[in-house]
Amino acid sequence: MAFGRLERPQGSEPMSEINMTPLIDVMLVLLIIFMITAPMMTSRLKLDLPRAQTQASPPLPPAVITISLTADGLTHLDDQAVDAAALQARVEAQAKSKPDTEVQLRADRVVAYERVAQLIGVLQKAGLTRIAFVTEAETAPQAGKP
DSSP: OOOOOOOOOOOOOOOOSOOOHHHHHHHHHHHHHHHHHHHHHSOOOOOOOOOOOOOOOOOOOOOEEEEEEOTTSOEEETTEEEOHHHHHHHHHHHHHHOTTOEEEEEEOTTSOHHHHHHHHHHHHHHTOOEEEEOOOOOOOOOTTOO
């Protein structure tokens, strides 16, 4: 008879990590369910509206004024040369009559930024805030030319 210790086989040790795979699978299934059902949850009234003979009114075009700053120092309002006082008076009158007027600003390439900034200040002080800067489209370079 052999005397010795009786060793028990060690059982598996408890896991100290969580298996994330089933959790991720459940979350993806829930995500798909919500993506499918979310558009259906919006309530819409189904109405059968009556039809009537009406004349469609054309949309009113927004009022537009064009201000140009030239290289020689002149300011043009709708292709007419104006001085600073006349420009301010006409801009203020336009702002009072139609406050949503769009100003299309055209400035020569060599005009100092200071003049452009001063003009924008005059326009904003008058109440016109819709200012568009007009530029020319670049032409595509031709083959063989840089």
